[in-house]
Amino acid sequence: MNRRDFLKTLSIPAVFSLCSPHNLAYGENTVTTTAPVSTKVVKQNKLVLIELKGGNDGLNTLIPFNNQHYYNNRPKIAIKKQEVLPLDKHVGLHPSLAKLLPIWKDKQMGWIQGVGYEDSNRSHFRAIEIWDTTSVEEEAEYTGWVSQLLKNKIKGIAINTSLGPLYNAELSSLRINTPQELARLGKDIASTKTKANHASLAHILKVQNSVNQLAHSLLKKLPNVPKPKKAFPKGKFGKELETIYTLIASGLDVPAYKVSLSGFDTHVNQLPGHASRLSQLANGLAVFRENLQHIGVWDSTLVMSYSEFGRRLKENAGRGTDHGSAAPHFVMGGKVKGGLYGKYPSLRNLDKRGDLIYTVDFRDVYATVADKWWGQKDKFGKSMSFL
Amino acid sequence: MKIKSLSEASHLERRLGIGVNHSHISELLKQDTNIILSYFIPNNYSYVTNPKIAPLEHAIKIFGATKNARKIFSKQKNIDRHFLVNWWLERIHHTLYPLEERMTLFWHNHFTSSLKKISWSQLMYRQNELFRQYALGSFSDLLHSIYKDPAMLIFLDGSKNKLRTPNENFARELLELFTLGEGNYTENDVVSASRAFTGWEYNHKAMRVVFHDNWHDNGTKHFMGQTGRFDGEGIINILLQQPRTAEFITEKFWHHFVSSSKPEKKYIDYWSTLFRDSNYHIPVLLNSIIQSEPFWADENRGTLIKSPIELTMGLLRELKLDHFNAYQRLNTINKQMGQHLFYPPDVKGWRGGKKWISNETFVFRNDFVTKMEKEHSLNIYENDFISRMDDVDEIADWLLAIPANNKQIDKKELLLSLLQDPAYQLR
Numbered sequence: 001m002n003r004r005d006f007l008k009t010l011s012i013p014a015v016f017s018l019c020s021p022h023n024l025a026y027g028e029n030t031v032t033t034t035a036p037v038s039t040k041v042v043k044q045n046k047l048v049l050i051e052l053k054g055g056n057d058g059l060n061t062l063i064p065f066n067n068q069h070y071y072n073n074r075p076k077i078a079i080k081k082q083e084v085l086p087l088d089k090h091v092g093l094h095p096s097l098a099k100l101l102p103i104w105k106d107k108q109m110g111w112i113q114g115v116g117y118e119d120s121n122r123s124h125f126r127a128i129e130i131w132d133t134t135s136v137e138e139e140a141e142y143t144g145w146v147s148q149l150l151k152n153k154i155k156g157i158a159i160n161t162s163l164g165p166l167y168n169a170e171l172s173s174l175r176i177n178t179p180q181e182l183a184r185l186g187k188d189i190a191s192t193k194t195k196a197n198h199a200s201l202a203h204i205l206k207v208q209n210s211v212n213q214l215a216h217s218l219l220k221k222l223p224n225v226p227k228p229k230k231a232f233p234k235g236k237f238g239k240e241l242e243t244i245y246t247l248i249a250s251g252l253d254v255p256a257y258k259v260s261l262s263g264f265d266t267h268v269n270q271l272p273g274h275a276s277r278l279s280q281l282a283n284g285l286a287v288f289r290e291n292l293q294h295i296g297v298w299d300s301t302l303v304m305s306y307s308e309f310g311r312r313l314k315e316n317a318g319r320g321t322d323h324g325s326a327a328p329h330f331v332m333g334g335k336v337k338g339g340l341y342g343k344y345p346s347l348r349n350l351d352k353r354g355d356l357i358y359t360v361d362f363r364d365v366y367a368t369v370a371d372k373w374w375g376q377k378d379k380f381g382k383s384m385s386f387l
Numbered sequence: 388m389k390i391k392s393l394s395e396a397s398h399l400e401r402r403l404g405i406g407v408n409h410s411h412i413s414e415l416l417k418q419d420t421n422i423i424l425s426y427f428i429p430n431n432y433s434y435v436t437n438p439k440i441a442p443l444e445h446a447i448k449i450f451g452a453t454k455n456a457r458k459i460f461s462k463q464k465n466i467d468r469h470f471l472v473n474w475w476l477e478r479i480h481h482t483l484y485p486l487e488e489r490m491t492l493f494w495h496n497h498f499t500s501s502l503k504k505i506s507w508s509q510l511m512y513r514q515n516e517l518f519r520q521y522a523l524g525s526f527s528d529l530l531h532s533i534y535k536d537p538a539m540l541i542f543l544d545g546s547k548n549k550l551r552t553p554n555e556n557f558a559r560e561l562l563e564l565f566t567l568g569e570g571n572y573t574e575n576d577v578v579s580a581s582r583a584f585t586g587w588e589y590n591h592k593a594m595r596v597v598f599h600d601n602w603h604d605n606g607t608k609h610f611m612g613q614t615g616r617f618d619g620e621g622i623i624n625i626l627l628q629q630p631r632t633a634e635f636i637t638e639k640f641w642h643h644f645v646s647s648s649k650p651e652k653k654y655i656d657y658w659s660t661l662f663r664d665s666n667y668h669i670p671v672l673l674n675s676i677i678q679s680e681p682f683w684a685d686e687n688r689g690t691l692i693k694s695p696i697e698l699t700m701g702l703l704r705e706l707k708l709d710h711f712n713a714y715q716r717l718n719t720i721n722k723q724m725g726q727h728l729f730y731p732p733d734v735k736g737w738r739g740g741k742k743w744i745s746n747e748t749f750v751f752r753n754d755f756v757t758k759m760e761k762e763h764s765l766n767i768y769e770n771d772f773i774s775r776m777d778d779v780d781e782i783a784d785w786l787l788a789i790p791a792n793n794k795q796i797d798k799k800e801l802l803l804s805l806l807q808d809p810a811y812q813l814r
Contacts, residue, residue, distance in 0.1 A: 122574075123559070123563055123569060124733070124734075124735075126569060174746045175745040175746055175747055176746055176747055177747050182746065182747070182750065198689070198690065198789065199647060199648075199690065200647055200689070200690050200692050200740075200741065200813055201789065201792065201809060201810065203692075203741045203744060204692070204744055204749070204812055205792070207744050207745065207746060207749045208749060208809065210746060211746045211749055211750060214746060267544065267554070267556065268544070268547065316552065316554070317547075317549075317551070317552030317554075318544075318552075318554070322554075322555065353574075
């Protein structure tokens with residue numbers, strides 16, 4: 001039978017339920033759409049998380065270029081003062097982030113300084129779990145903080161990376177590589193109604209069903225997605241941002257996305273690798289913004305970075321830095337109130353390991369997203385004013 | 388206990404081997420479990436193969452070579468990486484003792500190093516052979532060897548850990564991931580251990596591991612409640628004394644061989660004590676496990692999810708696709724499923740379990756079994772034992788860890804429908 005007939009035999013309700021009102025997340029800018037297939041993009045507040053894997057060196061990202069302690073502690077790897085792109089008279093950006101400056105100038109980018117938490121963990125794995133879940137206690141089965149806030153049928157999609165904050169035991173968040181590939185390969189996978197009293201088998205059946213659902217809804221929507229106005233940069237990060245653009249533009253009712261960029265664990269010879277990563281980050285996000293603006297969803301999109309920890313103030317002997325504590329992170333979006341938030345940690349008063357002391361608890365950043373972006377008050381911590 | 392049924396035999400084979408060899412399980416039938424491990428351990432078995440990679444003496448000529456020559460050596464390095472992976476896939480495919488390869492892969496995933504950082508296939512090959520040497524030997528011997536292994540010295544910056552400029556990378560992962568596990572040591576222990584391991588270097592030009600006295604911190608260290616001028620050996624000896632080390636490894640074995648459930652304390656205590664008392668002899672631990680109740684318990688059957696290697700190589704071995712040799716393609720498939728040999732995703736290794744199955748990988752896994760059955764049906768159905776089987780139960784007992792989930796609609800496509808059954812993804 002041909003594809004159209006094949007699709008007719010499937011259980012179509014899955015596609016309808018993705019768009020029904022009670023599946024929409026809380027939020028101010030929600031629009032109910034009744035038609036499941038639509039070229040009109042669903043304007044619901046969306047979060048795009050950018051995980052900087054390895055522990056991004058905040059000191060060389062948002063640089064305290066007028067602070068002598070910065071240069072004293074980093075004789076070999078401090079960014080030269082004249083190369084820094086100043087945001088005010090105290091801090092500036094690494095030169096590789098130049099493409100983000102227009103967003104700053106448009107007041108749509110916020111930098112939250114000194115983000116961290118008490119007694120921060122320096123193990124990649126434990127630390128990232130803490131950022132993913134807000135839980136400092138190790139738990140057997142965890143729920144990502146984003147998942148905790150959402151009631152959608154599909155809460156989030158991670159592109160080629162771990163689910164992290166999107167993860168939940170009900171598997172209502174998905175990981176995909178590219179939408180086209182999933183749709184193509186997935187159309188042969190049947191949905192199953194069998195129950196399983198067996199954890200591993202149950203997991204497989206759940207995945208089978210969600211693949212089935214997602215593949216079918218993508219098959220329907222993909223042909224209608226407008227091509228990006230500006231071509232995304234070549235390379236993995238650019239391609240993955242393009243995937244997120246495609247999913248948002250297809251009208252899929254999914255409120256959260258995650259993508260990651262690796263290479264931030266700069267123990268050795270930090271300067272060239274870090275510059276290259278920041279470049280990819282800025283170039284990709286600049287194009288991402290332009291394309292989202294073009295289809296009219298920049299105002300309902302919030303991009304946010306995070307990382308398992310910052311790095312030490314003092315450079316090591318390998319022209320690099322070791323695991324540290326607090327670091328700055330950025331948010332950007334059409335509704336972001338641009339500017340600097342929090343306080344830059346003191347470079348003089350350090351903790352007993354010689355690391356920066358945080359000034360903003362990361363849970364307050366999440367609390368702001370929960371409250372101002374998705375309308376849920378008193379979650380995780382205190383709401384801030386960048387939204 | 389005696390192995391009473393083909394289904395018990397295939398459970399054992401599925402857990403210890405790679406794929407269930409139909410003639411092997413007939414041999415296992417009626418044997419007693421207290422001698423059965425010997426069927427899986429090589430004895431006078433010589434399976435010597437060498438990856439077709441450039442010898443190290445040739446590869447190091449890259450140092451000091453002209454720009455064009457360096458380009459050629461770089462190309463060779465890339466080719467070597469492909470050959471190395473293909474070599475291991477071929478071994479896993481054809482070995483008569485899959486438990487040895489299973490354990491080699493287990494240690495590769497425990498003492499992780501990645502070709503991504505190392506880039507020299509010759510060194511990863513050498514590390515791989517180290518794992519194979521001790522795969523079914525002593526964990527203590529393996530631990531005493533691994534900190535001086537060239538690939539490990541590079542991967543966790545051992546070569547950069549010096550007296551005046553300590554680098555904590557190896558010491559931290561040694562305690563967190565290789566022996567005790569997080570929460571069982573202090574930050575000071577990490578610092579002390581790093582100091583103790585100073586002095587070791589893998590020297591590329593000399594092609595050997597060197598110990599520099601003047602790089603070594605010979606001062607007094609406080610480690611795990613003991614004080615002394617410990618060197619690397621000293622730290623390892625203290626770690627091996629800790630009951631926690633044996634427990635940590637035993638718990639990993641539980642998750643690899645028994646069940647995805649939380650390990651039962653009384654078994655972990657018992658097995659880890661035997662393990663430690665035998666000077667960490669791995670067959671002792673394996674033997675304890677396969678003699679135990681949890682290993683055979685019904686509720687633990689089929690509770691583990693096959694890793695990509697277990698799925699792909701298992702299928703090749705089970706269906707006796709001996710002539711299949713598209714290892715490059717196999718590597719791509721395993722990569723898509725999330726397991727690129729020699730490239731663990733990070734120092735914690737492949738997480739395994741449910742993490743093998745995501746929307747992405749599920750599709751690839753399903754695609755693989757379908758393609759293989761269709762492309763190789765001639766070879767598959769030529770096998771005597773398969774052509775003789777038309778009893779659903781007989782095939783299911785051999786192939787599946789638990790009863791099939793889907794109802795078989797198509798008797799003609801019986802084998803295919805069992806391969807596509809979700810139960811085939813389990814072991």
